Structures are given as C-alpha cells and as structure tokens.
Amino acid sequence: MTNSVAEIAENEALFVIGSNTTENHPIIALRMKEAVAKGAKLIVADPRKIPLVKFATLWLRHRPGTDAVLLNAIMNAILAEGLEDKNFIAGRTEGYEEFVKSLETFTPEYGEEITGVPAEDIRKAARIYGSAKNAGIYYAMGITQHSMGTNNVHAVGNLAMLTGNVGKRAAGVNPLRGQNNVQGACDMGGLPNVYPGYQKVDDPAVKAKFEKAWGKSLPDKIGLPATMMTGAMLSGELKGMYIFGENPALSDPNTTHSVKAFANLEFLVVQDIFMTETAKLADVVLPGVSFAEKDGTFTSSERRVQRVMKAVNSPGEAQLDLDIIDQIYKRIEGKGDLDKKPVPAEIFAEVAALWPALAGVSYARLEKESVQWPCPAEDHPGTEFLFKDSFNREGGKALFTPVPFVASKELPDKEYPFVLTTGRELFHYHTGTMTRRSKGLNAIAPEAFIEINPADAESMGLVDGGKLTVSSRRGSISLKARVSNIVPPNVVFIPFHYSEAAANLLTNDAMDPVCKIMEAKVCAVKLEMC
Incomplete structure (x- = not known):
C-alpha cells in the first residue's frame, strides 16, 4: 500500500475494485465503514453484490474481465468534466499527452457497451472520485488474476495520478x-527477479554488493515465476522442486495440469504444517511450524514491520522453516555447525544493512x-x-501508461455459456489447509457451493440447494447451488x-504476458443438473 490503514477513515472518497474487502480483509473494511460513517463517498466496482455494496454511494456492476475499460471510461469522463489535477500532472508526471490520446475512444458510452455499467454511473464515479480532496483506491486479486492483470494495475495507477491522489x-x-x-516475503526477496529490498538480480552493482556481503558467487539469471514452473516441469527443464507454505495442487488454475507436472519431477520436497494435497505428491515431507510457533517479523500490506514472538512449542519433530533451510544448506555445503x-x-540486521529502507529498523526497536x-x-x-516528494524513477516523476482493451482469454460461447469467477468466503482461507481443520469454521461453512442468478436457475428448473455439475474445457466438479442475486445473469x-x-x-x-499471473477470475463453463 502506498498509504496506511489508519488513513482510510480520513478518505473523502474511496474506490474499491476487485476486492471483497469485508470477507477477505475485514479489519480494513471496518476502516472503510468508519470513513463512510464520517461522510465519505464509497464507490464499489464488482460483478458480485458483495457485502460492502450495502455501504456504497455507487455500485458499478461491471462484467468480469472489463476492469481496465471501466477505469479508462471513468478517466475519460474526468477529463471531459475538467476534474484532472493539472498541477500534479505538470509537475510530477511524464507521458501525459500519449496517455490522454489513448483514452479518446473510451467514452462512457463505449464503457457501457463493454462493461455493462450505465454511462451515467460511469460519469457519477468520475465526479465522486475526481472531486474529492483526497481519494484512495483499494484493490486485490479481483483485478490482478487476469491475463491482462498488469494492464488493470496500470489503469489504477493512471487514475490516481490523473487526479493527484498519490503522494x-x-x-x-x-x-x-x-x-x-506476503508483503514481508516479497520484501525479503521471495521473487525470482530480485534480492531483498527489490534489488534486481540482473543488476551487476547489486549482484556485487550481495556477493560481498554473503561471500558467495551469485547467479545473474532471473529465475522462473511460479506460474511458469508447471511448463518447465512438463518439459523436463525443471527436475526437482522444494515447496513450503504453498499448496499449488489445489491453488493453481487448471490444477489437473499442475498435478500432472508434479508427477513428472524426479524429486519433490514439501515443507508444511499439514499433509496438504501437494504434500501427498511429495517424495519427502518436512514438518514446518505455524505462525504461533515462530520467532521473527511479519510485514503487513501497509509496509508495517512487526515482531512475531513464539507463543507455543512445536509438536513432534516440527522445526522452524529457517532452521530446516539452514540444516539443508549446511549438509549440502558439507560444513557448518549443525547444532x-x-x-x-x-x-x-543483515537485511537492514543491505536495504536502505530498513536501515533504521532493528529488533531492539521492534520490541517497542x-x-x-x-x-x-x-x-x-x-x-x-x-x-510525497518523488517517485522511484529516474528524474523522480511518475509515468502514465496507456492501457488498451484486452479481452479475457476465454469468453462464453454456445457450448460453455456462463462466466465463472472465483474467490474467497469469510469463514475459510485459501486452500483451507488450516481453516478446514477447524470444527467451528466447518460448522458454519461446511461445503462448497456455486452462486447462480435466479433467472438462470429458473431457466434450468433449478431450486436453491439443488446440485449442479459445472464443467469447463479443463475439468468438472459437482456442488450445491445457492440461488441468489449476488451474481448477475x-x-x-x-x-x-x-x-x-x-x-x-x-x-x-492463461497468463498475463508481463507478470505471468494466471487468469483465475474468468473462464467459460457450462452447467448441468445432477
């Protein structure tokens, strides 16, 4: 986050897109509700009638996969009504003229044609967001898990810059x-292209700095993103894998393809706290520990570094992830004190010495x-x-990025006439590795379901609680239906x-060509009564 959670309650306008905030980030949602109670105007853009809609000044129910078009149309309307921040644009940005040209075709009427949102509502959103003295945009994987996810994020940044709502x-x-x-893992270099502190692997000066600090020769080749490893496993390029704290056999889109890829490995190690679907495929399973058994730091979405202290002892032979990695390293190297x-x-302290952004942070300070x-x-x-004063680019100015309309890779047709979108619910978490082992949570949310609009249910003769088989070009599942206006027809x-x-x-x-994220939020499916 460029800003802090506490500031949300001070927003004059909030724009939430691609985030079911009340169910996925309930504490942040409380701050949003606080802002609304103080008089802030809330725009929610989501194909589903998520719980936050009830607090919204304006709900934009756009078609799945049309986020960038919606944002572009709002920006077109902002320009048409003269709501852009001319001083901010002139003093702190680059690429504006080309960007403005790219918006010419994205009129509110064109936006309505593509997104399904009425043109007048697009103009209302432009006025609410563009007129506010301070407006925050909040998004999550609802806009990133697309084959054009990078474009969607560029469009979000463009909107904030156009109105001077950054810095x-x-x-x-x-x-x-x-x-x-997640923020902390990325900060520490848990990405294929950077060292800790987002310092680039292929930058010779950065490489030299880390080689000196670590006393090791380091590769300068960027690694594979996780989403590209499936193809590398199937081709034989990737022969072994070490997975910890991740369950791709359930979390990866097109999981049949992923599971097939794991079977092609020569050696698979999984380190986790439970026997996950992925762990069941492993040659070796190493018992890690939960958050309550760890000592270290967590860094939240707002870049806040916090101490985490061990609360309970670990069961059995479970060990800290850090200790397991250290033991493996020492055995591979054939040196070091195993005790x-x-x-x-x-x-x-080592990371803080290598990344200026943490230079003033220490465990002693974090204790307080x-x-x-x-x-x-x-x-x-x-x-x-x-x-506040400059951006992290040469010259210190932010860059506007033209964003074209790119459709989702798989759209509905005669054979697969419905759009499927996926997400989380309040009572469970990701692949359920922890939450589905909770009797209390399972009592509230015991089984999978599919939300379907009443008009679609009526056309099929389906009643609430009836069972459906849902099929795509990749697989089929059967589950109970919840007939509801939460989803559109x-x-x-x-x-x-x-x-x-x-x-x-x-x-x-299907993958975004830039960041390689997979399109988990839009695919075509058909429905059949069981």
Missing part, C-alpha cells in the same frame, strides 16, 4: 495483500514499536505514505477452498 495523506494506490506476510541455529535478529518502511535511520519515524461464482469440489479444476491457466 499525499489519505489517498494513494493500495493493493490489499492476500496473506499476513548452531540461525538467529532471526542477526538475519534481520512497529515501523513502516522506508525507515532509513534510527531516528526516522517510518513512512506513513509513499512518494450468466455469471456464476465458486469459492476455491474446497478440495472435494476444487474450483481450480475449472479455471484457466
């Missing part, structure tokens, strides 16, 4: 991360307070919001937590 309090571009330490365990505080990076010195208070929704009716057997593994 100031209670505004910004705010991605809501999917788990409690000496790594110290989390020392590792954090949490800190938001960048925090370049011990006497620095941390940074509530980013880009010709669109169905399935949560992806349930292994016995795995939504990702159906979803499309």
Whole structure:
C-alpha cells in the first residue's frame, strides 16, 4: 500500500475494485465503514453484490474481465468534466499527452457497451472520485488474476495520478495483500527477479554488493515465476522442486495440469504444517511450524514491520522453516555447525544493512514499536505514505501508461455459456489447509457451493440447494447451488477452498504476458443438473 490503514477513515472518497474487502480483509473494511460513517463517498466496482455494496454511494456492476475499460471510461469522463489535477500532472508526471490520446475512444458510452455499467454511473464515479480532496483506491486479486492483470494495475495507477491522489495523506494506490506476510516475503526477496529490498538480480552493482556481503558467487539469471514452473516441469527443464507454505495442487488454475507436472519431477520436497494435497505428491515431507510457533517479523500490506514472538512449542519433530533451510544448506555445503541455529535478529540486521529502507529498523526497536518502511535511520519515524516528494524513477516523476482493451482469454460461447469467477468466503482461507481443520469454521461453512442468478436457475428448473455439475474445457466438479442475486445473469461464482469440489479444476491457466499471473477470475463453463 502506498498509504496506511489508519488513513482510510480520513478518505473523502474511496474506490474499491476487485476486492471483497469485508470477507477477505475485514479489519480494513471496518476502516472503510468508519470513513463512510464520517461522510465519505464509497464507490464499489464488482460483478458480485458483495457485502460492502450495502455501504456504497455507487455500485458499478461491471462484467468480469472489463476492469481496465471501466477505469479508462471513468478517466475519460474526468477529463471531459475538467476534474484532472493539472498541477500534479505538470509537475510530477511524464507521458501525459500519449496517455490522454489513448483514452479518446473510451467514452462512457463505449464503457457501457463493454462493461455493462450505465454511462451515467460511469460519469457519477468520475465526479465522486475526481472531486474529492483526497481519494484512495483499494484493490486485490479481483483485478490482478487476469491475463491482462498488469494492464488493470496500470489503469489504477493512471487514475490516481490523473487526479493527484498519490503522494499525499489519505489517498494513494493500495493493493490489499492476500496473506499476513506476503508483503514481508516479497520484501525479503521471495521473487525470482530480485534480492531483498527489490534489488534486481540482473543488476551487476547489486549482484556485487550481495556477493560481498554473503561471500558467495551469485547467479545473474532471473529465475522462473511460479506460474511458469508447471511448463518447465512438463518439459523436463525443471527436475526437482522444494515447496513450503504453498499448496499449488489445489491453488493453481487448471490444477489437473499442475498435478500432472508434479508427477513428472524426479524429486519433490514439501515443507508444511499439514499433509496438504501437494504434500501427498511429495517424495519427502518436512514438518514446518505455524505462525504461533515462530520467532521473527511479519510485514503487513501497509509496509508495517512487526515482531512475531513464539507463543507455543512445536509438536513432534516440527522445526522452524529457517532452521530446516539452514540444516539443508549446511549438509549440502558439507560444513557448518549443525547444532548452531540461525538467529532471526542477526538475519534481520543483515537485511537492514543491505536495504536502505530498513536501515533504521532493528529488533531492539521492534520490541517497542512497529515501523513502516522506508525507515532509513534510527531516528526516522517510518513512512506513513509513499512518494510525497518523488517517485522511484529516474528524474523522480511518475509515468502514465496507456492501457488498451484486452479481452479475457476465454469468453462464453454456445457450448460453455456462463462466466465463472472465483474467490474467497469469510469463514475459510485459501486452500483451507488450516481453516478446514477447524470444527467451528466447518460448522458454519461446511461445503462448497456455486452462486447462480435466479433467472438462470429458473431457466434450468433449478431450486436453491439443488446440485449442479459445472464443467469447463479443463475439468468438472459437482456442488450445491445457492440461488441468489449476488451474481448477475450468466455469471456464476465458486469459492476455491474446497478440495472435494476444487474450483481450480475449472479455471484457466492463461497468463498475463508481463507478470505471468494466471487468469483465475474468468473462464467459460457450462452447467448441468445432477
């Protein structure tokens, strides 16, 4: 997030797109409701009538996969009504003229044709967002898990820049991360193209810095994104894999394809706290530990670094992920004291010495307070919001990026006439590795379901609770129907937590060409009564 969670309550306008915030990020949703209670105007853009809609000033029910067109049409309307921030654009951005030209065809009327949102509602959204003194955009995987996900995020950034809603309090571009330490994992270099602190693997100066610090020769070749590993496994390029804290045999789109790829490996190691669907495929399973058994730090969506302290002892032979990795490393190298365990505080200090954004953060400080990076010195208070004075580009200016209309890779047709979109529900979490082992949560949300519009149900003779078989070009599952206006006609929704009716057997593994994320939010399906 460019801004902080506490600032949400100060927003004059909020634009939520691709985020079922009340179910996926309920604490952040409370801040949004607080802002509305104080008089803020809330725009919600979502194909489903998610719970947050009830608090919205305006609900934009766009067709799945048309996010960028909707955003472009709103920006076209902002320009038509003179609501752009001319001073911000002139002083802090580049590429504006080309960007404005790219919006010419995205009139509200064209937006209505593609997205299904009435042109007048597009204009209303432009007025609400464009007229606010400070407006924040909040998004999640509802706009990223598409074959044009990068374009969608560029469009979000364009909208914030067009109205000068970046680099100031209670505004910004705010991605809501999917788990409690996704931000921290990325910060520490858990990506194929960067070292800790987003320092590029293929930058010779960066490589030299880390080689000196670590006393090792390091590769300068960018690794494979996780989504490209499936193809590499099937081709034989990738022969072994070490997976921890991930369950791709259930979470990957087109999971049949992924499971087939795992079978092609020579060796698979899975490190987890439970015997997941992926662990069942492994040659070796290593018992890791849960968050309550760890010592270290978590970094939240708002870049806030917080100490995590061990609360309970680990069962059986379970060990810290850090300790397991250290043991494997020492055995591979054939040196090092196997009885000496790594110290989390020392590792954090090492990262802080190599990444200026953490230079002012230490375990001693974190014992007293949490800190938001960048925090370049011990006497620095941390940074509530980013880009106050400049952006992280040469010259310090932000760049507008023209975003064309790119359709989803798989659209409905005669054989597969419905659009399937997937997501989470309040009572379960991702592939259910932890939550589906909770008796209390399972009592509330015991089984998979498919949401279907009443008009579609009536045309099939389907009643609420009736069973459907849902099929795509990749697989089929059977589950109970919830007949509801939550979804529009010709669109169905399935949560992806349930292994016995795995939504990702159906979803499309088409990839965004830039960031390589898969299109889990749009695919074509057909429905048959069981």
